[in-house]
Amino acid sequence: MTTTEKSPRLTSEGAQEMAPRAIAGGVEVLREVGSVLRISEAEAGADAPADAETTIINMGPQHPSTHGVLRLMLELDGETVLRTKPVIGYLHTGMEKTGETLTYLQGGTNVTRMDYASPIFNELAFCLSAEQLLGLEVPPRAVWIRMLMCELNRLTSHFLFLATNGMDLGSTSMMIYGWREREEGLRILEMITGLRMNHNFIRVGGTAADLPDGWQQRLTEYLDSIPARLEEYEILMTNQPIWRERLQGVGSITTEEALALGATGPILRSTGYAWDLRRDMPYLAYDQVEFDVIVGTYGDCFDRYAIRLNEVRESVRILRQAIEMMPAGDYRTQDKKVTPPPRARIDESMEALIHHFKIFTEGFKVPEGDAYAAVESPRGELGVYLVSDGSAKPYRMHVRGPSFVNLQVLPHLMHGGLIPDGVAIISSVDPIMGEVDR
Amino acid sequence: MADPTIATEAPVAPDAAPEPELLHGAPVVLVHGSPVLHATREQLVDLVRALRDDGWLQCLDVTAVDYLANPHRTLPDGIAPERFEVVVLLISHAERQRLRIRVQVPETDPVVPTLFEVHPGTEAMEREVFDMFGISFDGHPDLTRILMPEDWEGHPLRKDYGIGRIPVQFKDAPDA
Numbered sequence: 305m306t307t308t309e310k311s312p313r314l315t316s317e318g319a320q321e322m323a324p325r326a327i328a329g330g331v332e333v334l335r336e337v338g339s340v341l342r343i344s345e346a347e348a349g350a351d352a353p354a355d356a357e358t359t360i361i362n363m364g365p366q367h368p369s370t371h372g373v374l375r376l377m378l379e380l381d382g383e384t385v386l387r388t389k390p391v392i393g394y395l396h397t398g399m400e401k402t403g404e405t406l407t408y409l410q411g412g413t414n415v416t417r418m419d420y421a422s423p424i425f426n427e428l429a430f431c432l433s434a435e436q437l438l439g440l441e442v443p444p445r446a447v448w449i450r451m452l453m454c455e456l457n458r459l460t461s462h463f464l465f466l467a468t469n470g471m472d473l474g475s476t477s478m479m480i481y482g483w484r485e486r487e488e489g490l491r492i493l494e495m496i497t498g499l500r501m502n503h504n505f506i507r508v509g510g511t512a513a514d515l516p517d518g519w520q521q522r523l524t525e526y527l528d529s530i531p532a533r534l535e536e537y538e539i540l541m542t543n544q545p546i547w548r549e550r551l552q553g554v555g556s557i558t559t560e561e562a563l564a565l566g567a568t569g570p571i572l573r574s575t576g577y578a579w580d581l582r583r584d585m586p587y588l589a590y591d592q593v594e595f596d597v598i599v600g601t602y603g604d605c606f607d608r609y610a611i612r613l614n615e616v617r618e619s620v621r622i623l624r625q626a627i628e629m630m631p632a633g634d635y636r637t638q639d640k641k642v643t644p645p646p647r648a649r650i651d652e653s654m655e656a657l658i659h660h661f662k663i664f665t666e667g668f669k670v671p672e673g674d675a676y677a678a679v680e681s682p683r684g685e686l687g688v689y690l691v692s693d694g695s696a697k698p699y700r701m702h703v704r705g706p707s708f709v710n711l712q713v714l715p716h717l718m719h720g721g722l723i724p725d726g727v728a729i730i731s732s733v734d735p736i737m738g739e740v741d742r
Numbered sequence: 743m744a745d746p747t748i749a750t751e752a753p754v755a756p757d758a759a760p761e762p763e764l765l766h767g768a769p770v771v772l773v774h775g776s777p778v779l780h781a782t783r784e785q786l787v788d789l790v791r792a793l794r795d796d797g798w799l800q801c802l803d804v805t806a807v808d809y810l811a812n813p814h815r816t817l818p819d820g821i822a823p824e825r826f827e828v829v830v831l832l833i834s835h836a837e838r839q840r841l842r843i844r845v846q847v848p849e850t851d852p853v854v855p856t857l858f859e860v861h862p863g864t865e866a867m868e869r870e871v872f873d874m875f876g877i878s879f880d881g882h883p884d885l886t887r888i889l890m891p892e893d894w895e896g897h898p899l900r901k902d903y904g905i906g907r908i909p910v911q912f913k914d915a916p917d918a
Contacts, residue, residue, distance in 0.1 A: 340865075342884035345892055393889040400874075401898055401905060436774050563800050566863025585838050672815070674807075675774055676831060676842065689805060689829065693812040700899075704803040704831070712866050741889060 339719035341379050341389035348377060358386060365394050369472045369727040372737035376714070376726070383722050388715035392708075395741035403701035407667030408434050411698065412504040415688070418703060419739035420501055421464050424450075424457040425681040426688075426703070426739075427506040432587065432677035433688040434508045434698075437670050440642065444589075445633040446510035451588040452626040453496070453505060454679070455619040456523070459530075460489035461682040462612045462619070465734050466537065469609060472731040473550050478540060485533055488526055495522060508668075509643050510636025520627050527620050534616060542610070551606035555717035555729035558603060565716065566709045569684025570615075571733065574600035574607035581680035593625045605732040612682075612734075642668050667696030683707050683734060705739035766792045768843070769818045778842045780821045786830075786845055787855045793832060794860055798841060801861035803831040804868055806847075806875045810901040825849035826877055830857065847877055856882040874899035 341360075348360050359380050364370035373394035379387040403414050415430045416423040428450055435442065442450075467482020490500045495516060497503040505512045541547045557567075559575040572579055580597040582590040598614045600607025636643050644663045645656040672694040678687035684706030691700040710733055717729045763770045766789050768781040781789050790801070807827045809815065817823055826847040833840050847854055856879040857864045868879045869888040876897035879885055887894060896903050 340884075344886065393887075393891070396889040398898055398905075405905060564862050566801060566861065566867075568802075579835055584835070673773065674829075674842075676776075676840065678802075678840075685802060687803065687831070689803070689831075691807050693815075699812055700807045702803075702805045702829075704805075708866065708870075709802075709863060712863055 339387050339715040341377055341387035341715065343377075343389065357381060363723070363726070365391075369730055371468065371730065371735055374711075374730070374735060374737055374740070376718075376730075378718075378723070378726070380723075385718045385721055385723065385726055388718045388726075390711050390714055392711065392737070392740050395737050397742070399742045400701055400703065403698060405697065407696045408508050408670060408698065409664070409667055411701065412507060413502070415701075415703065416502045416504050417738065418705065418742055419681065419683070419686070419707065419736045421736050422457050422461040422682050423502050424453045424506060425679055425686050427504065428454060428588075429677055429679045429681075429686050429688040429703075430690075430701075431506050431508050432679065433675050433690045434670060436675040436677055437673055437690060437692050438508070438642065439671075440509060440637060440639060442510055442637055443634040444631045445514075446635050446637070447589050448626055448630050449511050449515060449635055450506055451590065451593075452515075452523075452623060452630070453493075453511075454588070455622045455626065456489060456493060458619045458682050459616060459623075460486045460493065462616050463489065465612050465682070466609075466616075469731045469734075470541065472727050473547070475541065475547070478537070481533070481536065481540075485530070488529070492519075492522055492526055495519070507636065509639060510634070514635040515630075523623065523627060527623055530616065530620055534613065537613065542613070548606065550724075550728055551609060551732075552604060553602070554605045554721060554725045555732060556602055556604045557713060557717055561716060562603070562713065565712050567684070567713050569681070569706055569710065570608050570611045571603075571684070571710055571713055573598065573611055575603035576601050581678060581685060585678075587677075587679060590622075592629070593622050595619075595622050605728050608732040608734075615682075669694060669696050670698075678704070681706055683736065683739075684710060703739075703742060705742060707733075707735040707737070707739045708742075711735050711740055769821070771818055773842075776840045776842065778844060780818055781843050781845050783845055783847065783854055786843070787857065787860065789843065790830065790832070790857055791860050793841070796834075797836045798832040798834045800833050800835070801830065801857060801864050802833050802840075803829075804857065804864050804871060805829050805831075806871045806877055806899075808875060808899065808901045821846060826852055826875060828854050828871065828877060852877040853880050854878070855880045858882055873897070876900065 361378050361380060362375055363378055364375040365373040375391040377389040377391060378385050399414055399418060403411055406414055411430055412427045415426040418426050463482050463486035467479045467486065470478025470482060493503065494500045496519060497505040557575060559577045562572045562575050576599050578597050578599045583597050595618045598611045598618065600611055644660045649656040650660055670692045672692055674691045676687055676689045678685050685704065686706055687704035689702040690698050693699040714733055718726050765779060768779040768785055768789055770777050770779055807829065808825065809823065809827060810825055813823055815823060824846040826849065828845045828847055830843040831840060845854060854877060856868060858881065866888060868882055869885065871877050872879060872885050873887045873890050874897055
């Protein structure tokens, strides 16, 4: 906890520092960093008065550095960014509404498409929430497979970040290197789940399948290749004066601001606030593995880059332990309510056939109630809030996407910087628009 | 797990305590191990502020549920069910716990005071609730649509809003 306990010093002109988060109100935070642009399309489109000193321009939605279809309305004074309005919704496809029409078995295919860079986490949060409603215990092997998949997915997601971050800042080689490592990770995900993306591998009650033969060897080879590659990244980027020049001190945020704006994940940790759900509110078997929570100091773009780079190392550590400690046993629960009978039983038993048919057509009923489960995705807290009315489909499914909330930090980070800094900042927030818009 | 049909239904209903505990004037129930507060709209802002001073430093989520098709749900005594329910999710990093606040919002007057003053990070989430459910947040600095186009009619996540089969219209398309 780095939050200072004392009230800010008072001078004859009032408080000169922001109060600690426990005391500071929202108004105070925003007065401190008045950087959010709040105007409508019509106002923005109206002709500016001739003597206006600021211009309003659009960055995106079709801009390579906006990671998909993020549009930023920037109020500029020369090249200095004053206020910013993120305009989102371009990828909105009503997935929360769709989720209400799908059974809990089909729900996975829906949520996995939200944060498409880390689909496993979406599935996991959805399943944990549904399992909370069902009161279901998952067998240990399933827990460890889930954790293994999550960390593998965290690797590919962070490599995607490193690649795009390099690309945004002009290091094209880094883009190629990052894709190379990510691609190898995706091949392993494909070997295990059958798909490179949108796996629908984690199901309510366990996983869709067991790990295939030879997974240890394949994964170990991959993990062995990573440390040397990361050393290359350090040479190529971390130790480069140009790289540091572009990132250090750019887009700083304090712990108080990050907490007030609801930021989680690497953005919150970059301010020196050690909060990682894997360590602090452990789910799966994270309390049985050893790893460090990486924190920054200055809350700038460089810290956010360095945190993700080092989280790759921590994920490698967790994966190595997972290979060692993977228990034997079932990969999904034997609760007949949610798990279909094995294929062989269908040929011998009429009841098994009916049961199998029922599970896949009607789905299984989930008791009435509401539940929220959250996991630490590569971008922060990813939570799923489920309300069940006792039927086989969620009455309401809400996803708390970390990118959606983290995007609110953007105007505050951009304030007072230049447009090229803005490119570095968008990249360091690492928003996935599929999750922002859902 | 032995009896698949009955065994799993028991633990879900909130503990039916006869006299619900009060926290800052709002009844508390424990659901799946985390406290759930049922507050009124008038209580909400003061409650969230008091909780923030107690260490619930971050507001992680503001969302809503439309109970139009499912009015019969379990609520503590004295809480009258309404069509909408706004759900606020807080987290305490010191106690490592989450807390939910459920607020009943009537269909005829869907207005809730904004939490922006206490947690400015609720700005986008409240805009989303407004966009999707048509619930207004009193005092919000910029209550406009966030995911749907500015000129969209209706609120998609309401239960009486049909699903699918809406022709997609592109602005200024020649034959739209």
